[in-house]
Amino acid sequence: MRQHQALEALQSQLNYQFNDNTLLEQALTHRSAKGAHNERLEFLGDSILGFIIAAKLFEIFPNADEGQMTRLRAKLVKEKTLAEVANELSLGDLLSLGGGELKSGGFRRASILSDAFEALLGAIYLDSGVKSVNQVIDSLYQSRYQKLSLSMAEKDPKTQLQEWLQGRQKSLPEYEVTRSEGQDHNRTYWVQCTVAGANLSTEGQGSSRRKAEQSAAQKMMEQIKHGN
């Protein structure tokens, strides 16, 4: 059961008091539960968050270019970040979920938490407008804004490597999984990156194929640039 006290605690943490409590209730109701659920609010909140964060990045990084701002924003609005914010607000304890989701631990799932956080922002917007959402986001993101730097807006190693090679009319890198080890939920992948034209190859490892590729690409960039 959702507790009145817990909803009060949430609003106090947000430093925002809802005029219309049904909006707050709806934001915390997953599609799997009965009654008005939060999917439409999530759509709204997602678009508000994207705008508020864009405007803030524009302000705090007057020299960032469009690509850098786009990459910084992606970090701030990705599911993992939103689920972190949702956890700081203990949204999981407040969610209404249907039986199936409840049993399978849906209140801990990043996608459900992140959606609920976006829906909460949408609800605040409907309840009292852009300015209130802006204040709430500013306060929740304060520490994240402070940790940001333009160096975090660099392209990922695979993109960097590809652009570097393309800019020099060299053949593109190839990635191949050479082996993997461990159980499904705890697997390690090894990937070999080869640049045919340069006659170079590197190996990277990671907990997913993608991570292993990025690691191999990173090493390739280092080899090419510094010859080590």
Added chain:
Amino acid sequence: MRQHQALEALQSQLNYQFNDNTLLEQALTHRSAKGAHNERLEFLGDSILGFIIAAKLFEIFPNADEGQMTRLRAKLVKEKTLAEVANELSLGDLLSLGGGELKSGGFRRASILSDAFEALLGAIYLDSGVKSVNQVIDSLYQSRYQKLSLSMAEKDPKTQLQEWLQGRQKSLPEYEVTRSEGQDHNRTYWVQCTVAGANLSTEGQGSSRRKAEQSAAQKMMEQIKHGN
């Protein structure tokens, strides 16, 4: 040369008067030209537009689900639509472009026009806030909002077909270009769509491979659903 009069005419058409004219000038300056260009403003304007349109769709379609609103928004913010709005505002005549872009007719290019329109919205936001941008977008999109209906939010035929087949555990459709005719800039493609499990095949045509595939998928849906 950009004319003072033309800038006045634009502002009158927008029903918005800039306090800071340098923002207006910057919004109309492509990266290829000298001076402060519009890429950062475009980033800002893009996010504002996404939010304003989302909020509007939320309001005018109280029964639309998240997916429908997402697809309707995509129609309203895609490059082609934005370039149309930019053309209604004659933005092409007002753009500052570098020599290369000027020669190659950049002022007519959809991507450049669409970017300039987004930058204009970003400039209005910086000049006087969300409310002003909202009014400008509302007025420019009025006729487009009126033409919208939920039936336009349907998924495209290929997606519909795939989901229909997946929902019935049937094998997925295959698409194959069977022939193409005409010059590069005016080519017609024929694509055959085959659903192995159902022992059916249809043919579609279009000015691109994608369009021909959609047409073939549309016909396949009709065959499957209505047996014609």
